[in-house]
Amino acid sequence: MIDVHCHYLPAVDDGAQDLQSALRLIRLARADGVRKLVLTPHVHAGRWDNSLGFLLPRFDAFRNLVASKNIDVELYLGAEVHLLPESLRLLNEGQIPFIGGWDGMKVMLLELPGGGIPPNALAAVRYLVGQGVLPMVAHPERNKTVMADVSSLEPFVEEGCLLQLTAASVIGEFGSRAYRTAQAILKKGWAGVVASDAHNASHRRTRMKAAFRFLRKHYGETVAERLLVSSPERLLNERQTLCMDTMARLEAVRW
Template identity: 45%
Template sequence: MIDLHSHLLPGVDDGAQTLEEGLALARLAVDDGIKVSVVTPHVHPGRYENFRTALLPRLTAFQEALVAAGIPLQLRLGGEVRLGVESLELLLDGEIPFLGEIDGYRVMLLEFPHQSIPVGSQQFIEKLGQLKVRPLLAHPERNKAIMAQPDRLVGLLEAGCWLQLTAGSIAGRFGEASQQVARRILENGWAHVIATDAHNLQHRPPRLREGFLAAADIVGESAAWKMVSQRPAEILGLPCN
């Protein structure tokens, strides 16, 4: 399996705080069946000042630490990019860490505030499309506004947005409301990928398999496997299993 959304990279945001914690999370990921993890630090100007050129050497150092520790996990660099004008400026400056590229579009993990869909979000997504950027919206099922009105996703989908569900949401780890919205997104065929959004060992571990199994009960094993392996591999430019 391939995890497109994780916060394993130590000391850059609210994910792993130390190298030891990052290594422990990586071990859990491998034990869960994850072969590749994309580390996606928050890119949130004013809060988490993470830029592509600064993150690359940190990624290299962490990958070397995994090899030294005998942990067979491949890492890739991405970023969880907060919606905002400042993030658009980073994009234009070449400082956004994209997940990959597919069909001529660079794929960017996009984050909304947890409580709302900001005014102008659809226009922002349309602007990204003009720049040949495909936004992959992180954990929409945990957004309060979407939980209240899931059909608000339709306009975002029509504007070219893809959706990434959190494995734990599908499995019920974030409560019944987010689980029900995740189920509806799956049943409607709106979900593109499933990822862990792993942050820590206690409450947000890198457990992707439980999300795959829960999704398989809803949409079937083949469709669920596409969301944890085939589509992530396509985005990363890796061979598809």
């Protein structure tokens, strides 16, 4: 499986706090059946002032450390970008690490405020799409507006946004409302990928294997495979073909 949303890069946000716990989380992910991971630190101005320039050297050092420990995983750098004007400025400056590509567009993991969908969110999404950036909405099943009315996501789906469900929500470990909302999104056929959004080894851990089994049982093998394997793989494949500006800088450093 491929996990396109996790907080394992040490000491850059509220995920892994040091190298030892980050290494432990990578090993736990591998044991959970994940072989490729996009590390997605928060980019959230005023809270976690991360940018590509700040994250890239830290990511490279961490990737080298993981390789030296002979852990059989491939790591990529992405980010979870909070919907803020500052994030759009970073985007214009080429300072946003993307997740990958989709239909020729760069994919940005976009975090809406958990409290709801702000009135300007759709306009921001349209602006991004106009810039060739496709938002992948992070964990919509945990958004209060969506939990109250899942059809509030419809305009985002119509704009082509990918929706990323959290593995723990899918299996019911993120509360009953997130569970019900995740099932409603799945039943509408709107889910794009399932990812862990794991932060630690206790209450925010990787649950990829359990989510795969749940989906296989309730929605069929094809759906489970698409959400946890083939669609994430497609994101990564297109990452390598998008060889311009930010992605080129990322790939140039990596290979």
